[in-house]
Amino acid sequence: MEMLSPGRQAVADRVIGPRHVDIGCDHGLLPLALCSRLQRVIAVEKHRGPFETARRALSGSAVDLRQGDGLDPLQAGEVDSLSACGMGALNIRDLLQRGREKLPPQLVLQPQDNALPVRRWARENGFHLRDECWIDGHVVVDLQVGTGPDPAYAGLPEEAEFFGPLLLHHREYLSRQQQWLEGLGRPDSRLEFVRRLLRAFR
Numbered sequence: 001m002e003m004l005s006p007g008r009q010a011v012a013d014r015v016i017g018p019r020h021v022d023i024g025c026d027h028g029l030l031p032l033a034l035c036s037r038l039q040r041v042i043a044v045e046k047h048r049g050p051f052e053t054a055r056r057a058l059s060g061s062a063v064d065l066r067q068g069d070g071l072d073p074l075q076a077g078e079v080d081s082l083s084a085c086g087m088g089a090l091n092i093r094d095l096l097q098r099g100r101e102k103l104p105p106q107l108v109l110q111p112q113d114n115a116l117p118v119r120r121w122a123r124e125n126g127f128h129l130r131d132e133c134w135i136d137g138h139v140v141v142d143l144q145v146g147t148g149p150d151p152a153y154a155g156l157p158e159e160a161e162f163f164g165p166l167l168l169h170h171r172e173y174l175s176r177q178q179q180w181l182e183g184l185g186r187p188d189s190r191l192e193f194v195r196r197l198l199r200a201f202r
């Protein structure tokens with residue numbers, strides 16, 4: 001079996017299951033890897049080309065492959081966890097929003113770009129941060145259903161939402177974010193915030 005990239009492995013390691021769905025499965029590597037330890041794995045793919053790729057890759061496995069958009073091919077209560085990786089954060093946010101009646105208690109998300117839209121969506125929709133990591137240049141956001149405001153943000157200024165409250169100790173990640181914000185070439189409260197954090201490492 002093909003090895004998972006470090007980013008996909010970080011997602012796989014965080015999935016609790018035991019019944020899981022991977023949305024946007026494409027080559028099927030993640031659902032295939034999860035299949036060896038979970039009770040049930042469903043894989044969803046929207047587009048025809050990647051769906052055919054997934055069909056070939058998953059044939060003979062126990063993965064239940066379905067074609068469709070986001071959570072459309074799922075029944076409510078069918079899974080305990082969901083992953084969505086390698087897509088734009090806005091696409092992930094929108095598919096979660098459209099399928100919110102069917103969402104399981106754990107969501108493990110790996111957006112291709114800045115994770116802010118999924119963090120914000122989670123705060124507004126009753127999901128708390130369980131964990132976040134930065135790997136291969138991308139953030140993995142691990143969420144679980146919670147009650148009340150997410151304690152991860154307690155006492156932090158609004159700028160923390162952009163960087164991720166659980167990533168504020170990560171020097172290399174913060175340095176990259178600082179470089180990106182400096183590249184914008186305009187005053188930005190997030191830049192002041194990250195500079196303050198980085199000064200504290202010295």
Ligand SMILES: C[S@@+](CC[C@H](N)C(=O)[O-])C[C@H]1O[C@@H](n2cnc3c(N)ncnc32)[C@H](O)[C@@H]1O
Pocket residue numbers: 008023024025026027044045046047050068069070084085086087091095
């Ligand atoms: C860049 S690939 C990432 C594949 C894999 N998840 C990974 O991390 O390597 C994104 C996949 O998500 C699929 N996709 C995008 N939007 C989707 C949606 N709303 N529902 C299901 N699949 C979707 C695309 O067709 C594509 O195959």
